[in-house]
Amino acid sequence: MTESTTPPALEPGRAAAPAAGRPRLAALDGMRFVAAMAVLAYHYLAVNHSAWGPRTDEAFPNLQPVAVFGSFGVQLFFVVSGFVILMSAWGRGVRSFAASRVGRLFPAYWLSVAAVVLLLVVVAPGHKEVDIPETAANLTMVQRAFGVQDIESVYWTLWAELRFYLLIGVLLAFGMTRNRLVAFAAVWPVLAAVAVQSGSTLWITVLVGTDAPLFAGGMMLYLLTKERRSLVLWLVLTLNIALAGVISGHSQALRIAHSTDVTIGAQASWVAILVCFALVALVSLTRLDRLSWTWLTLVGALTYPLYLLHSSWGQWLIGKASPHAPAAVTFAVVTVIMLAAAYLVHRFVERPFGPRLKRAVARDLERAGRALGHEPARATRAQAPEAEPVSSR
Numbered sequence: 001m002t003e004s005t006t007p008p009a010l011e012p013g014r015a016a017a018p019a020a021g022r023p024r025l026a027a028l029d030g031m032r033f034v035a036a037m038a039v040l041a042y043h044y045l046a047v048n049h050s051a052w053g054p055r056t057d058e059a060f061p062n063l064q065p066v067a068v069f070g071s072f073g074v075q076l077f078f079v080v081s082g083f084v085i086l087m088s089a090w091g092r093g094v095r096s097f098a099a100s101r102v103g104r105l106f107p108a109y110w111l112s113v114a115a116v117v118l119l120l121v122v123v124a125p126g127h128k129e130v131d132i133p134e135t136a137a138n139l140t141m142v143q144r145a146f147g148v149q150d151i152e153s154v155y156w157t158l159w160a161e162l163r164f165y166l167l168i169g170v171l172l173a174f175g176m177t178r179n180r181l182v183a184f185a186a187v188w189p190v191l192a193a194v195a196v197q198s199g200s201t202l203w204i205t206v207l208v209g210t211d212a213p214l215f216a217g218g219m220m221l222y223l224l225t226k227e228r229r230s231l232v233l234w235l236v237l238t239l240n241i242a243l244a245g246v247i248s249g250h251s252q253a254l255r256i257a258h259s260t261d262v263t264i265g266a267q268a269s270w271v272a273i274l275v276c277f278a279l280v281a282l283v284s285l286t287r288l289d290r291l292s293w294t295w296l297t298l299v300g301a302l303t304y305p306l307y308l309l310h311s312s313w314g315q316w317l318i319g320k321a322s323p324h325a326p327a328a329v330t331f332a333v334v335t336v337i338m339l340a341a342a343y344l345v346h347r348f349v350e351r352p353f354g355p356r357l358k359r360a361v362a363r364d365l366e367r368a369g370r371a372l373g374h375e376p377a378r379a380t381r382a383q384a385p386e387a388e389p390v391s392s393r
Helices: 026-045 064-089 094-123 132-139 153-174 178-198 201-206 209-224 231-260 266-285 294-324 327-371
Strands: 003-006 020-023
Touching (some): 026 266, 064 209, 153 178, 178 201, 178 231, 209 266
16 A cells, blocks of 8 residues: 555644555545546536537536536645645655656646647647647746746646645645644735735735635644644634635636526535535544545546546537437536546556656755755655645645
C-alpha cells in the first residue's frame, strides 16, 4: 500500500519535522473522483451547449437544475487540495515542493493542451480560433498572468491552484510551523474577502480571491487529523466555512448563472459549500480514513487527466453520438471513453514522465541554489505520494 507522510502534532512554534508514515487516505482519493465526475456531469448535462442537438436547457429541462450543482465539484477539489497540498508540503523544502508540483502538474497538462489544439485546429476547425502565441502562453499554465485566455475552459482552476501553491512556497521559505499555519489560515481568507469586496484586481489575484477560504479550510481539516480536540483549529475552520459559504458560494452561483441561465439562491449555494467541507471531514476525521481499497487510489489517479480532457472532447463526442443513440446511452458511452482516455494518460504520460520531470527540476533547482551560494536542501522526510491538483487536485 502506498504510504503518505502524516506528521505527529507539532509543538506550536516548532517547524515541521520528518513525518511518520501512515496508510494513504484512499477515501480522499475516491472523493476526488466524485468531484471530477460531478464536474463532468455539469459540463455535459447543465452547461448550455448544442452538442445534444437542442440546447442543454431544452434537452434536459428537468435534469439541468439538478446537474448544475455538479459545478461545486470544483469547490470540493479546492477543499481537498488544501488538505492534500499541506500534507504533501509538510517537512519539505521549497525546492522539493516546487519540483514535486511541476512533475505532478505539467505532463498531463501539456498533453491536454495538445489535445485541445488538435480538436480545435484539425478535428473541428472553426469552433474556436486558436493561434500559436495563445497556445504557447497556455503551455506555461500561467497564461492568465499575461492576459491570455485559456484555450480550455477548465484551466481556470489551475490558475487558482498555482497561486495557492505559491503561498505555500512562501510559508515553506519562512518556516512552516503549526502556529504560523493557523494564523495564516485565519488571516489570509479574511484579507482575500476584503480584496474581493474592494474590487482590487491585484490583491484578488495575489490572495486567490474567493477561493482562499476553501484552501485554508482544507488545511485546517488536515491539522485536525492531528489535533481533533483543538478548539482553535475548529474555530478557524468554522471561520473559513462561513467565508466560503458567502464569497465562494456566491461566486460559483454567478458562474452557474452565466453558463446555464439557472439561478441558485444564496442558501442553496451556502449549503453546497457546507457539503464540500462535510465530505472531506467525513473521509478524513472518521473511520473512513482507514479504508485501504486499492481501486479508490486508482480512480483518484484518474481525476486530474479526466478533468483536463473531458470538456471540449467530451462535448464533441456527444455531438457525434447523440443523433444515433438515446441521451442516457450517449452520456454513458462518452463518459467511459473519457475515463479510458484518462487512464491512458495516467499510465503512459503521468507515470513515466512525471517522476523524470520532477527529478530534472529538482536537479536544476539544486544547481541554481549552489550557483547562488545556497546549500542544497536536505531530505527531511520520507517521500509522500504526489498530491492531486484540481482541481486538482
